Amino acid sequence: MPSRTVTIGSTSGLHARPAALFVAAAAAQPVPVTIRTGEKKPVPARSMLSVLSLGAKHGTEVTLEAADGDGAQEAVDALADLLEQNLDAEESTAS
């Protein structure tokens, strides 16, 4: 089963804008991906409310998983890469 564990790179954590970007990216993937912190219950990555409820801060380790299938590894990798970036920094250069 494709899986990646990464630390949150956004300075504000997986909140507001970073969470919105992540959830939008997850919804655009061809396969469902889940996200969890530690050994807690995985939640769907395309659910904004569930992702926010993780309360993941800057530096929190999160694990992304997807069921085996076409494009599953790519989807997990794309989302993992996104989480490792500082999505707040992108905001300040854009404005």
Add this chain to the structure above:
Amino acid sequence: MTSLKGIGVSPGFAAGPVYSVAPPPELPPPTAVSDVDSEVARGRAALADVSADLERRARAAGDSPAGQILNAQSMMAADPALADAVEEEIRGGADAAHAIDAAIAVHRAAFEAAGGYLAERVADLDDLRDRAVAVALGRSMPGIPSPGHPFVLVANDLSPADTAGLDPRSVVALVTAAGGPTSHTAILARGLGLPAVVRCPDILTVVDGMPVTVDGSTGEVRVGVTAEEVAESTARETARRAALAASSGPGRTADGHGVQLLANVGSAKDLAGGLGDGVEGIGLFRTELLYLDRAEEPSFDEQVEAYRAVFEAMGSRKVVVRTLDAGADKPLPFITPDDEPNPALGVRGIRIAEKRPAVLRSQLKAIAEAARTTDADVWVMAPMISTPAEGARFAEECRAAGIATAGVMIEVPAAALRSAAMLRGVDFLSIGTNDLSQYTFAADRMCGELAELLDPWQPALLELIATCAAAGKAAGRSVGVCGEAASDPGLAVVLTGLGISSLSMSPRSVPAVRESLARYTLAECAEIAKAALAAEDAAAARSVLS
């Protein structure tokens, strides 16, 4: 055509159809669902409608904090897990409105339990619930309407939360049933340059879509106007704006006596469009914005950065920074006691610093650091000072932090009465007329029914201002006014006549004040001020100029 009367609080003429802010829906008793599939469709459609509406408003707000919150809220409404939970509730026997309420309540509890940032987002979830429940019940969404074309916004009263996402391009005027000259509605309208009328209770009987004209000076709202009347109102506004645009340069009376015209700002964002020609600096830099909506104090570096952004934008001009003014209508979770029976008279403003000196010291150090690395002429003042001893202690703290010019706000009558003694310990005074009138008249600023007492033309208020101005003159110190009174073009003449040396207001109010000052010599201003002081009441004081 009917004519309605209110109090004009922001000058200008506007015309358009009215649309009112709908109140949050109340959940009716649960109803039995006969057609479960269509009820599921209704529940899902309500969430989708709300999400689409929020997304549209997020796009309009752009990459601002308000825009980001709206975008996050839109994605919460679009959450497939939420729609599934709503469906599950309906299949379990609930109607769509109750299903939405129950499904969101689960997440609300989770957010509250998580604390910190998520607990602060509970209000967003509540707003989402109100919107989706209203749609499921077939009612208008609560909050600011967005009919898709310019309109006159009508409400009982407007709170800061109501207006965070207000789009000044589509709202042409504000009319409220409650509120007063110092209410949030009035302040917001002047900040946005929108004509506004408050205390107009009959406006709530006007149906959505009815065309009206609004006169923000006289407070007249004409209902059911013709196309000609609309055109006439528009022409008057165009002429008014042209006259204001023609005035320029620093503030001065007809005989050249200079009165600094300064701007009230909350952050560097307010400076994005420039302050306009002739604005000589910032007379009130409110620093609360940095602290609002936070569970903890902002870091030192974050503070330095926020202050520096404003100082840099002002070049070598004057910037008066007001230290944190928390409490009363601006509670902060990490600092404000939440068990006060009367917060306006409780531990707020500088009184917090006496209990929690570290917060003030860290803020003063950050201001000094930002000032050291920029060219701005930085002055610092404390809110809610009551005694000369408090003022002197604050000035010492400022000097210890390396700040050269330290002053105090005059908002408490006791401080105004002792302004001469106050000036022995501090460098300048700045009169906050909104709080000063609230405390002088023992009348809550937020209480629309007391609007007459809160009128800034009240002779008792003018007398306290005169006391401060005289103390400043005797000591050779600057005494300014930074309350909303400064933005009233007629009152600006009176204040100048009393000896006030600077007027700070929302930048959009500057042209009208400049134009008004230029019509009188200093001696005439002094005569007018004397007559206003001698008037029996606020209405008589106001009529001195007309």
